[in-house]
Amino acid sequence: MEQGLLPPLAGRLGGKAPRSDRRPGEPRGIGLIYLAPAFVLYAAFTLVPLVHAFDLSFFQWDGITKGTFVGLENYRSFFTDPVIRSSYLHTLVLIVFFSFLPISIGLFLAALLSRIRIRGLTFFRTVLFLPVIITNVVVAIAWAWIYAPDGPLNSILSAIGLGEFTRAWLGDFRWALPSVGLVGTWGEFGFCMILFIAGVMKIPASLYEAARVDGAGPVREFFAVTLPGLRNELTVILVLTVIDALSTFDLIYVMTSGGPGTATSVPAFQVYSRAFLTNQVGSAAAIGITLMLIVFAVSFGITRVMERGEE
Amino acid sequence: MSGTPRTQVVINYMLLIVFSAIAVYPLVGVVLASLYPPETQPSGFALPSSFHFGNYASAWTSGNFSMYFRSSVIVSVVVVVVSTALSILGGFALGTMRFRGSKLLFYVFLLGMIIPFEAIVVPLYYDLRALRMTNTYWALILPEISGSVAFGVFWMRAFFLSAPRSLIEAASIDGASSWNVLWRVLVPFGRPAILTLVVLTFSGSWSEFFLPLVMTTDPKYMTAPAALSVFSGQHTTNVPLLSAGAVIVVLPVVIVYVFTQREFIRGMLSGALKG
């Protein structure tokens, strides 16, 4: 699920200065020449549209006729439009499913599995990482079938005697969003597990021994040694999964189209819907910019908090 | 310490097996469903009485998936080749050379990695439309390269930064130009990192959905995932046919992943924590 896998921001964000100098005889700016092609494409198709998005967000435009300047009106709707407000609230729910749940599962399993050598780890890693790599649209179609009124989930529930819990999951006002969230949990937990297991193996055994000498049980060990030792991995996973939750589009579009009603609408879907369905292009641009600012804030916030805890 | 080591080992393996089963079930379910007779309801747990591979033939021909597949191949191959090349060049520059503006440019690229696509898709669409470029492969290739190059430069820079200095020194002493140092020495050395980048870029490009959905309404230029979503809206009652289409769409990504997974996962794990 990690299409466009985003930055591992852990650790040395600022980067060390390159060590080698230019070779004799080469022009001073040779580095710029190497960088130019990448930069030109990046500027033309990411930076320029971004600036243009700012511009569009100050207009009310239907995409075809002339637009009207409305200043900050589109941004004010963040506070006045209940649909936009609820779409952001929905991402908070998704963060729980995309981030907290998989991380907890991953931590729990990593702690449990760290003590023994696992035979066939490569096989398990391959399988567990599969959900991360599978095309989102296919994931959505597979899970839409699982959640269907006559699909496997309801079949299992009936089979084990929980028949009264069966329902049309994706059409249920209360359960549609958690259902989509669960797909996210499924998509992310393997990644968490693998990263944490690998991370735990890097923790020096001496730390564990020291803790045991101090009389710590397995729970104390976890909080005193394992968790701090996984700090870098945690930061990376937190940022990646939270950004994933905030910018979810594919799953929502294919599984629920934001419905029932607006129960599963999220900002990314609002951008699409307003820009291309209801001819509110300026509003769509504003939502996109707001989403970006929130992503920035969250990324920096998480890395700052994690770095501070390092002391 | 709970239980004897033996019990713990058994529990651990069982946990791994259960979670692995959960991880693959949806994919396995879809493959199973694609083998059912068309217009029937797959149960999700039982094998069909006979395997209907005809669903794949239908999806490929009358479902037009051969056309969508072709579009996806064209777009993804171009994106991977160009993006990887540009990322190597850019990452080499930022990772081994000092020059004016390098720090600023690094931050500019870093920015690109956290700009969500939703922020730029709207103006990108209307700009490309004004240039009469919507409904072409370029409308997909160029933005995808732009997006993947931000991460690619960051990734290759991190790799080059960690390359042993001795390697570069040895080559420079021989009087090699930076171009030769890059392609003759560092790239062969960096195969794992580059492989990981290629796999990530390929899977990202192949699976890209939002961009083709917006940019291409002509089925001739639609890539597979976007076409699949349109297809699913038109065939809600024919689950086996839809599943066959889904398997066709996801197969290349799974194949590439399975063939490279050892190196790829190793590369991901180590690269994820480098600065």
Add this chain to the structure above:
Amino acid sequence: MVARMVRGWFAVLTVVTAAALAASCSVTPGSSRGPASAPAAPATVGVTETGPVTLTVWDQESGQVSKVWDQLNAEFQQKYPNVTIKRVRRSLGDLKTSLKLAISGPNPPDVVEANQGWPDMGQMVKAGLLLPLDNYAKAYGWSTRVSANVNAVSSFTPDGKQFGTGSLFGFTDKGELIGVFYNKTKLEKLGLAVPTTFAEFEQALAIAKQSGEVPIAFGNLDRFGGIHEFAAVQDRIAPVSYLTDFIFGRQGANLSFDTAQNLQAAGILQDWARKGYFTAGFNGVGYDNTLAKFVKGEGVFMITGNWIVADLGQNSTDFGFILMPPMQAGDPPVTTGGPGFPLAITAATKHPDAAAAYIDWMTNSHSDELLLPTGQIPLAKGADTSSVSPDTLLGQVRTAADATNRANGLVPYEDWATPTMYDTMSAAVQELMGMQITPQQFVDKNQKDYAAFQKSRP
């Protein structure tokens, strides 16, 4: 030297980028396009061009109707060998999404099925994207082929400001209407007669529910079905003249959705949902799935449009059709319906005359003949209906349609009332039937949308 060049490039790049940014910051997006000018009346009808002509046609037909379209297209290409028809089929949802963008972008189609009403056709007319068809209507006789209010629904003033009058922007002679299909076997089994009043209908629902049947087969995952369920009830409570004026926006802000009758209708619909009269979990079930199940015998009634006749079988003796029964027996027939999707010509086409000839071909009596078995009702005056026996399912639909048409009881689709009404109302119906909002809140949401639109109209 290279160093200076490179530093120069860097400087130039920065300046150019900054300039581009500055320039893009002050541009008002979009351009004003006046209304499209009407093409001149053709000297002769039919395709007169002799060179190769390609007509790209966008439509949302499926099933049996789609097959007939393929046949009609083949016949048209046989008649005019220099013409190639390129047909692009979409689902209704996709058509609503992509059509406006497609016809305002590069390489637009020539002929499109354009949904009437403010959200789709109204926006396209306002943006000058469709050609006024009045001259073609005169040349081909479209204005006399159907009654005036059939063409009214596809008409707008060329500036896009008033709906229901002005120039003709799309033409069709096929009609649709919403009604109640019933499963004859099930009714007999439950000992019920075909209901003739609203009260009898509700009683039938209750008895069906008690006996463990699904009273109303209904799936609203696709969202459009809910609007029809609401309209079916509303049409029997609110007066026809009010509904028509409301939807056409004829009295501007003087009309409101917040009326006692609309409130009552909403209450009844929610009550039915609460009593479990609809398919279980209907908000998560798709329309196509529901229809397939109804055909196989799941559900006593299904409230939907005549387009399912093809799936049920025009000569079917297992299913019957009635309009939603009136409050009092003998009340005049009323239901939601009217012309189906009209065919429109885009302003960017290079072959308007050929496109007009195509439209005429797809709406002449030959097409009526081929499409009749699929349940498409010809609204052409003097259409030959002798081939259909009134006892068959298709016959029942025809009879109901004729009666309603003659009594002027056809109410247009309510989601045509404002550019955003489809989204607002379909979501609101989902919430109403899902017990998430009260009938008053339902009425308020729709009124808010309506009032905002009326206020924005100059």
